[in-house]
Amino acid sequence: MSGLLLRRARLDGAVHDVRVDGGRVTAIGADLPAAGQVIDLDGAVLLPGLVDAHVHLEQWAAARQRVDVSAARSAAEAAALVAAAPHGPGDAVVVGQGFRDALWPEPAHAAVLDAALPGVPVVLVSGDLHTAWCSTTAARLLGVGDPTGVVREHEAMEVFARAGGADPAVVDRWVLDAAAAAAARGVTAVTDFEYGDLVAAWARRAALAPGGPPLRVRTAVWVDRLEATIAAGLRSGDPLPGVTDAVAVDRLRVGPLKVFVDGSLGTRTAFCSSPYPGATGPGAHGLLRTPADELAGLLRRAADAGLDRAVHAIGDRAVATALDGFAAAGVTGRVEHAQQVHDADLPRFAALGVVASVQPRHAVDDRDAADLHWAGATARAFPYRALADAGAELVLGSDAPVAALDPWDGIAAAVHRSLDARSAWHPEQHLDLDVALAAASGGRRAVRVGDVADLVVVAEPPAVVLARDGAAGLRSTEVLATLVGGRTTHRSAALA
Numbered sequence: 001m002s003g004l005l006l007r008r009a010r011l012d013g014a015v016h017d018v019r020v021d022g023g024r025v026t027a028i029g030a031d032l033p034a035a036g037q038v039i040d041l042d043g044a045v046l047l048p049g050l051v052d053a054h055v056h057l058e059q060w061a062a063a064r065q066r067v068d069v070s071a072a073r074s075a076a077e078a079a080a081l082v083a084a085a086p087h088g089p090g091d092a093v094v095v096g097q098g099f100r101d102a103l104w105p106e107p108a109h110a111a112v113l114d115a116a117l118p119g120v121p122v123v124l125v126s127g128d129l130h131t132a133w134c135s136t137t138a139a140r141l142l143g144v145g146d147p148t149g150v151v152r153e154h155e156a157m158e159v160f161a162r163a164g165g166a167d168p169a170v171v172d173r174w175v176l177d178a179a180a181a182a183a184a185r186g187v188t189a190v191t192d193f194e195y196g197d198l199v200a201a202w203a204r205r206a207a208l209a210p211g212g213p214p215l216r217v218r219t220a221v222w223v224d225r226l227e228a229t230i231a232a233g234l235r236s237g238d239p240l241p242g243v244t245d246a247v248a249v250d251r252l253r254v255g256p257l258k259v260f261v262d263g264s265l266g267t268r269t270a271f272c273s274s275p276y277p278g279a280t281g282p283g284a285h286g287l288l289r290t291p292a293d294e295l296a297g298l299l300r301r302a303a304d305a306g307l308d309r310a311v312h313a314i315g316d317r318a319v320a321t322a323l324d325g326f327a328a329a330g331v332t333g334r335v336e337h338a339q340q341v342h343d344a345d346l347p348r349f350a351a352l353g354v355v356a357s358v359q360p361r362h363a364v365d366d367r368d369a370a371d372l373h374w375a376g377a378t379a380r381a382f383p384y385r386a387l388a389d390a391g392a393e394l395v396l397g398s399d400a401p402v403a404a405l406d407p408w409d410g411i412a413a414a415v416h417r418s419l420d421a422r423s424a425w426h427p428e429q430h431l432d433l434d435v436a437l438a439a440a441s442g443g444r445r446a447v448r449v450g451d452v453a454d455l456v457v458v459a460e461p462p463a464v465v466l467a468r469d470g471a472a473g474l475r476s477t478e479v480l481a482t483l484v485g486g487r488t489t490h491r492s493a494a495l496a
Contacts, residue, residue, distance in 0.1 A: 051187070051190070385429045480492045
C-alpha cells in the first residue's frame with residue numbers, strides 16, 4: 001500500500017506529523033515530507049487503536065435486530081415487551097434479548113410467555129447469554145424438554161444457535177455492519193468468542209467484504225471443535241484457510257481455545273466459595289463445569305498444538321480453579337471475566353503469567369445483583385484495581401451483547417463505577433485512566449515508531465474530557481477516525 005502522512009497529530013501533549021508505511025508507523029516528527037495520502041488532523045489526538053478482548057459478534061449483531069427486553073423488572077414485563085413489539089406470522093421464532101432476572105420477584109417460566117403470546121414461538125436470551133427462556137411452542141420446536149422452558153449454560157447456547165433462524169448471508173451482513181459500527185467507536189481488533197465454526201463463518205464473511213472487514217478478528221475455538229482444529233493444523237495467529245484477499249488475510253486470524261470453568265452471576269451458576277442466599281444442595285455454590293485436572297489436560301493439549309488459551313471463570317472458586325489449571329499445565333493464557341477473586345489469588349495472575357480479561361461495564365450493570373447474591377463478598381468482586389496493583393496484566397472487553405460493543409463505555413466504567421445518581425460502587429477498585437486506556441489498547445500506552453498502525457483519532461485528550469465532564473463525557477468521546485494497518489476503517493465528516 002502507498003504511504004500515509006497524518007499531519008498535525010497531537011501525541012503526548014505535543015503536535016507532530018506521523019508517517020505510516022507498509023502498515024506501520026515509520027516516523028514521528030515535525031514537517032515530515034508528504035508521500036502518498038495526507039490527512040490533516042489539525043491538532044486532534046492520536047491514540048493506539050482500541051481492542052475489545054471479548055465479544056460475541058454474531059450475538060451482538062443479532063441483538064441489534066431483536067426485541068430489547070433489558071428494561072423488564074419481572075417476567076410479566078418481559079413478556080409484555082415482546083407482545084408489544086412488531087412481529088408477523090412469518091417469523092419462525094420471535095427472539096428477545098437482554099432479560100436480567102436476578103432481581104425478579106418470580107422466576108421466568110414458559111407459561112408467562114404463553115399467556116402473553118398464545119401459540120407464538122418465543123425465545124428470550126438472557127443479558128449474560130447463559131439462559132434461554134422459551135415459550136411452550138418454541139420449546140417444542142427447538143427440542144427443549146424442561147417444562148419451564150428455561151435452560152442454562154451449554155444447552156442455552158445451543159438454543160440460541162437454533163433460534164436465530166436468519167439466513168447466514170443475512171447474518172453475515174449484520175455482523176459486518178456491527179463491525180463497522182465498532183470501528184466508528186475506535187475499535188481496531190476483537191477476539192470473537194461466538195459459539196460455532198468461526199473459521200468457516202469469517203472466511204465466508206471475508207468474501208463479502210472486499211478490502212477486508214473493518215476490524216482485526218481473532219476467532220476462538222470452543223472445546224467441541226478443539227480436535228478438528230488440531231487435525232486441520234491450525235494454530236493461533238494463523239490466517240484463516242480459504243481467505244485470499246491480502247488485507248483480509250492480515251486481519252482474520254485463528255484465536256484461542258475457550259474453556260468454561262463455571263457459569264455466570266446472573267444465572268447464579270458462577271462457582272463461588274460462599275453459597276447463594278437461600279440455595280441448598282449440589283448447586284448452592286454454583287456450577288463447576290470443568291475441574292482443574294480436566295482443565296489442565298485441555299490447556300496442555302491446546303498449548304502443544306500451538307493454540308492460545310482463554311478460560312471463562314467468574315466466581316472466586318472458579319478463578320482459583322482456572323489458576324490451578326494453568327499452574328498444573330505449566331502454560332500461560334487468559335482468565336475471562338474474573339468477576340470475583342480471593343485476595344490470595346490476586347498475585348497468582350502475575351506469577352503464572354495469566355492475563356485478566358475483564359469487562360468493566362458488568363460491574364455497574366450487576367452491582368445490585370452482586371449485593372444480593374454475593375452478599376458479604378462484594379469486596380472481592382470485579383477487583384480491577386487490586387488485580388492491577390498485584391501486577392496482573394489487564395485487558396478490557398465488552399462481552400457484547402452482554403454490554404454494548406463500545407470501548408469508551410468500558411473505559412468509563414473502569415474509572416468510575418456508577419451509571420446513575422448513586423455513588424460509585426466499591427470505588428477502591430477504580431482504575432486510573434492511563435491504566436484503563438492501556439488495557440483497552442492491547443497494552444499500548446502511546447503511538448511509537450515501529451508500531452502496527454492500528455490507530456484512533458479523537459477530538460480531545462481523554463484526560464481533559466474526564467476532568468471536565470466525568471465518566472459520562474468519556475462515554476461520549478468523539479471518534480474522528482480509525483485506522484487498521486494504516487488503512488482508514490472509519491472517518492468522521494468532522495475530519496476534513
